[in-house]
Amino acid sequence: MLLWKVASIMEYAPHASIWFPPAGLTFSAILLLGLRAIPAIAFCCMAATFWEDATYGTQLPWQQLLETGALFTLAHISAYAIGASLLKLLISRRDAHQLPSLLLAFTIIGPASALLAGYLTQTALIISGMLPDSPSGHQLWLPLWVGDLLGILVLTPLLIGVLRRIYPRYGVWVSELGLRQLPGSGWEFLLKLATTLLLMVVVMLLTASLQSKEMAFAIFFLCIPQMWIVYTETPLRSGISIALMSFATALLVKYLALHDDALVFQFSISVLAASTYFGLLIPVLASSNSRLREMTRKDSLTRAYSRQHFFQAELEIQRARYYQQPISLIVFDIDFFKQINDRFGHTVGDLALISLAELATTQLRQADMLGRFGGDEFMLLLPGSGQIDATTTAERLRLALPNLRVEGLTSQITGSFGVTEIAAEDTVNSAFEKADVLLLEAKRLGRNLVLGTITATE
Numbered sequence: 001m002l003l004w005k006v007a008s009i010m011e012y013a014p015h016a017s018i019w020f021p022p023a024g025l026t027f028s029a030i031l032l033l034g035l036r037a038i039p040a041i042a043f044c045c046m047a048a049t050f051w052e053d054a055t056y057g058t059q060l061p062w063q064q065l066l067e068t069g070a071l072f073t074l075a076h077i078s079a080y081a082i083g084a085s086l087l088k089l090l091i092s093r094r095d096a097h098q099l100p101s102l103l104l105a106f107t108i109i110g111p112a113s114a115l116l117a118g119y120l121t122q123t124a125l126i127i128s129g130m131l132p133d134s135p136s137g138h139q140l141w142l143p144l145w146v147g148d149l150l151g152i153l154v155l156t157p158l159l160i161g162v163l164r165r166i167y168p169r170y171g172v173w174v175s176e177l178g179l180r181q182l183p184g185s186g187w188e189f190l191l192k193l194a195t196t197l198l199l200m201v202v203v204m205l206l207t208a209s210l211q212s213k214e215m216a217f218a219i220f221f222l223c224i225p226q227m228w229i230v231y232t233e234t235p236l237r238s239g240i241s242i243a244l245m246s247f248a249t250a251l252l253v254k255y256l257a258l259h260d261d262a263l264v265f266q267f268s269i270s271v272l273a274a275s276t277y278f279g280l281l282i283p284v285l286a287s288s289n290s291r292l293r294e295m296t297r298k299d300s301l302t303r304a305y306s307r308q309h310f311f312q313a314e315l316e317i318q319r320a321r322y323y324q325q326p327i328s329l330i331v332f333d334i335d336f337f338k339q340i341n342d343r344f345g346h347t348v349g350d351l352a353l354i355s356l357a358e359l360a361t362t363q364l365r366q367a368d369m370l371g372r373f374g375g376d377e378f379m380l381l382l383p384g385s386g387q388i389d390a391t392t393t394a395e396r397l398r399l400a401l402p403n404l405r406v407e408g409l410t411s412q413i414t415g416s417f418g419v420t421e422i423a424a425e426d427t428v429n430s431a432f433e434k435a436d437v438l439l440l441e442a443k444r445l446g447r448n449l450v451l452g453t454i455t456a457t458e
């Protein structure tokens with residue numbers, strides 16, 4: 001009810017507020033809580049109608065007020081129920097990677113719902129006799145729309161956050177929209193906020209004192225301090241800043257009598273709100289891109305490098321050649337791994353692969369690279385190791401394998417290894433083929449074997 005009161009103080013056309021926060025509340029409440037939010041909103045709409053009657057002193061009979069209230073309630077709720085339900089449907093069909101398109105959907109559906117609400121409210125007021133059925137009455141949709149638009153664009157994200165705290169059971173999908181949290185000093189934020197508000201007050205005072213319509217457009221410069229806040233503060237603080245700006249604009253329009261320029265201020269704050277949300281998305285997209293990069297770089301089960309990434313290690317070979325250092329490749333896999341899967345199940349098989357990768361990692365130096373070719377086959381690239389060193393590393397690994405402890409596995413693991421020193425004319429691919437031939441040969445010779453140019457056996 002407080003939001004309705006705030007809105008009614010800021011009217012600049014009959015029944016139309018400069019800024020209509022209840023629109024944001026209705027939209028976010030239906031978006032988050034669904035139809036169960038409607039009784040409380042309907043109560044507020046009815047109460048607001050009686051309030052308006054008292055404000056305008058129209059003293060309509062209570063039956064007519066009830067009818068007006070019912071029509072207004074229907075107009076307000078149906079427009080936002082359609083918009084919020086449509087947006088919720090889109091959200092349920094997409095995931096967090098599509099945040100930009102969801103945000104775009106919000107910036108289209110929100111204003112479209114506000115437009116519908118403005119038009120339906122105007123119709124309701126005309127039908128009930130609160131507005132004249134004349135050209136002036138039929139033009140009210142514009143101020144009604146812009147006031148609602150500002151309420152929706154500015155307040156919906158912030159109110160969803162507030163409602164989520166009050167009703168944590170609802171709107172679990174909102175966490176999908178989780179934006180980054182930056183630690184920041186409160187004083188710094190207050191300084192940025194004060195600078196932004198000061199700039200706004202200066203522009204609006206100049207607009208009023210110079211009586212200059214053009215001056216009002218300087219309000220768009222607010223995007224500079226607002227983007228400063230967006231890129232350096234938390235999303236919550238950016239939301240608070242845009243809400244305060246919106247509130248301050250509405251107050252200043254009213255008290256500096258800037259009603260003729262209200263549309264410029266309303267549109268500029270709406271544009272700022274939309275830019276704020278897109279600005280907040282940038283770090284989310286950057287972190288999601290780096291997550292995706294990491295997913296293609298590493299094998300999700302064993303955290304070894306993926307085959308694609310491993311085969312791009314030509315640079316390592318070139319570097320070794322440049323410094324005239326040896327570089328070697330070991331290709332290895334578990335013996336009779338299929339039987340482990342068949343006897344103990346795939347979960348135990350997975351655990352064996354994870355433990356093998358962990359064991360191999362403990363044998364690595366910083367420059368070494370472990371990759372998973374696929375299945376139970378792994379590769380180790382050892383810059384700085386020649387054939388003898390690499391064979392020794394493989395042998396150490398082979399001897400450590402039977403001691404590997406894997407939960408649920410009661411038999412010992414053994415492995416076979418092919419080792420090759422990478423020659424000057426080799427690529428990772430051709431070296432892999434050589435080591436793989438040696439690995440197959442080790443299998444053929446009975447497994448649990450390291451085979452290289454220099455053969456080492458138990």
Ligand SMILES: Nc1nc2c(ncn2[C@@H]2O[C@H](COP(=O)(O)OP(=O)(O)OP(=O)(O)O)[C@@H](O)[C@H]2O)c(=O)[nH]1
Nearest residue numbers: 333334335336337338339341346349350375376443
């Ligand atoms: N648990 C598990 N099994 C996998 C995975 N990827 C492949 N496999 C299984 O690994 C087995 C690989 O078997 P092979 O390499 O053909 O043969 P092997 O039983 O190891 O026999 P040798 O290599 O000749 O000693 C197959 O049964 C695959 O289904 C995985 O990610 N997890």
